Amino acid sequence: MGKLTYLSHSAWLIESGKHTIAIDPFLEGNPMAALKPANVKADFIVVTHAHGDHLGDAIPIAKASNGTIISNFEIVNYVTAQGAKGHPMHIGGAHEFPFGKVKLTPAWHGSSFPDGSYGGTPAGVVLSVEGKNIYHTGDTGLFSDMRLIGEMTPIDIFLVNIGDNFTMGIDDAVKAVEFVQPKLTIPMHYKTFDVIDVNPQEFVSKVKAKGFEVKLLEVGETLEF
Ligand code: NI
Ligand code: MN
Numbered sequence: 465m466g467k468l469t470y471l472s473h474s475a476w477l478i479e480s481g482k483h484t485i486a487i488d489p490f491l492e493g494n495p496m497a498a499l500k501p502a503n504v505k506a507d508f509i510v511v512t513h514a515h516g517d518h519l520g521d522a523i524p525i526a527k528a529s530n531g532t533i534i535s536n537f538e539i540v541n542y543v544t545a546q547g548a549k550g551h552p553m554h555i556g557g558a559h560e561f562p563f564g565k566v567k568l569t570p571a572w573h574g575s576s577f578p579d580g581s582y583g584g585t586p587a588g589v590v591l592s593v594e595g596k597n598i599y600h601t602g603d604t605g606l607f608s609d610m611r612l613i614g615e616m617t618p619i620d621i622f623l624v625n626i627g628d629n630f631t632m633g634i635d636d637a638v639k640a641v642e643f644v645q646p647k648l649t650i651p652m653h654y655k656t657f658d659v660i661d662v663n664p665q666e667f668v669s670k671v672k673a674k675g676f677e678v679k680l681l682e683v684g685e686t687l688e689f
Contacts, residue, residue, distance in 0.1 A: 478593060508561060511534070599646065614644035620689065624651055
């Protein structure tokens, strides 16, 4: 049994029996976040790309928890230069960690650091934890190879961005669900800023109309899987 908690935006906490994994822990400066970085302890921190709303507080959380940042090669070079532990990977590669497997998937987006320096290629991530496969899209536009990701690894929980402007909007995210064929979909990356303030209920209705299971998680809400 694992636990998945929504920290708002694209930030999640996954608890397995023994380990805690944070994804894209953007808390400081995030108007939706209920937790401060000091309240988050994580053994591993997955960072999909270098933008400030995803790299977020990964470095201070990793340092305070003695945790390891899992990301692309360029981001791991950046965080290790600042004293955090890191494990570099890249698109298409998978690795077995103590909590389960991590595979980086493509994402159509950018990945510069807040200071403008190069953050490598943006990624999505498939995590296999407690026998379940969780696909976090990162920030991305729609691409039909999402179908391949779902074929190679049957997805139990699909964490998909719906906020539009920077990423897929609602209709493209519905098409992504049809490509991935997940058992359960949960939307993310909406409402945090005015420009991504879409109505998640519209997404829920449209996904249900296609015959897929979908759930909205409130900030701080936990789902057992
Ligand atoms: Ni981004
Ligand atoms: Mn973003």
